[in-house]
Amino acid sequence: MIDVLVPEEQEGTKAVVRAWLKKVGDRVEVNDPLVELETDKVAMEVPAPAAGMLREILLDTDAEAVPGAVLGRIAAPDEIEGQDGNEEKPFGPGSSKPSPSMDVEKGGASTGSARTAGVEMRLSPSVRRALLQHDIDPGRIEGTGRDGRITRADVDRAVAAATKVQEGPRTTAQPRVAEPSDSSIRSHSVPHDRMRLRIAENMLNSVTRAPHVTAMFEADFSAIMAHRERHKAAWAKKGVKLTYSAYIVAAAAEAMKVAPAINSRWHEDRLEIFDDINIGVGTALGEKGLIVPVLRKVQTLSLKGIAAGLDELIEKARAEQLGARDVSGGTFTISNHGVSGSLFAAPIIINQPQSAILGVGKLEKRVVVREVGGTDAILIRPMAYVSLTIDHRVVDGHQTNAWLTRFVEVLEDWKD
DSSP, X not given: OEEEEOOSOSTTOOEEEEEESSOXXXXXXXXXXXXXXXXXXXXXXXXXXXXXXXXXXXXXXXXXXXXXXXXXXXXXXXXXXXXXXXXXXXXXXXXXXXXGGGGGGGTOOOHHHHHHHHHHTTOOHHHHHHHHHXXXXXXXXXXXXXXXXXXXXXXXXXXXXXXXXXXTTOSSOOOOBOOOSSTTSOOBOOOOOHHHHXXXXXXXXXXXXXXXXXXXXXXXOHHHHHHHHHHHHHHXXXXXXOOHHHHHHHHHHHHTTTOXXXXXXEETTEEXXXXXXXXXXXXXXXXXXXXXXXXXXXXXXXXXXXXXXXXXHHHXXXXXXXXXXXXXXXXXXXXXXXXXXXXXXXXOOOOTTOSEEEEEOOOEEXXXXXXXXXXXXXXXXXXXXXXXXXXXXXXXXXXXXXXXXXXXXXXXXXXX
């Protein structure tokens, strides 16, 4: 028997079993998607560590999955070779008898069942999750994606159609009216999903644990805007998308040289200062919440390397393809809240167990006073407020302001 284990790399976040993608009795190959876990940061698939048959499910849907825990067990091929094809397969928690589509190899499945089995092999993780959540047979959905693949939009249409049938003549679902806390106010309830609950838990933990203090500067983006205009087309031809975020990440790494304690972790008996600078960049997922993919060892990367790495991570985040390693190991975080229109936000809550977080506000043209040829002049420049929120146990105002001063200098004096 081979144990299927919860991955160790979760950076302390809680995980729960979202769904089993195989049933007890199913045969699996090495690296077949086996079970899906969900944390506050990412949904991830645990692959089969070996070929064989899924013999036991030890942690069923909604069970908490701590790192290293045994999710289930796989019987090795040599243990199942002698089994008779008609022998009844064992079943564990949350599993059911095999459907006809599971017996395709035995020749007993109908054409429709064979189609279902084939379709299931081609489902993306997000589509598979949606089908499991709404209990929909993929064999009943006509895919509109490439080569007939089922897309998330196809699943949403199937859910909407099923809802209309259940509701009868109504064409839209009505919100559930809840018992209001104030009888004079109409309201309806929206249940929290797991990601929102985990985010709430982590945010409360952070502000409870660390005394937050925020310092604010402003930065002139003229130099990096000019640099980007000169290079973005040529870089794009090489497959590298040059964004403002790449400059911000590079400047943050450079600022660590003047205040290394910003890139640290507080322990009760010591301060652990990291030599590697692993920067997480907050990425909004719309109504689904926020995720923070991590770009590792930024101190070793050129601007082009940073840009390419960020582009890959953000694309994976939006496609729901981030793995556990992609969201763990961060030593510093950047929240570019300006992309959604915010000029300034404070405090931006520190991503524990880190010691600081950078906030970048909306880039906009503002009137500023600059000295030109020895005379004060009123100019229009692209400006943004930048803030550094720190754990006051770790650093004081001196290190905070030194870090921000250097960060702004790098952006404003950017050279080719």
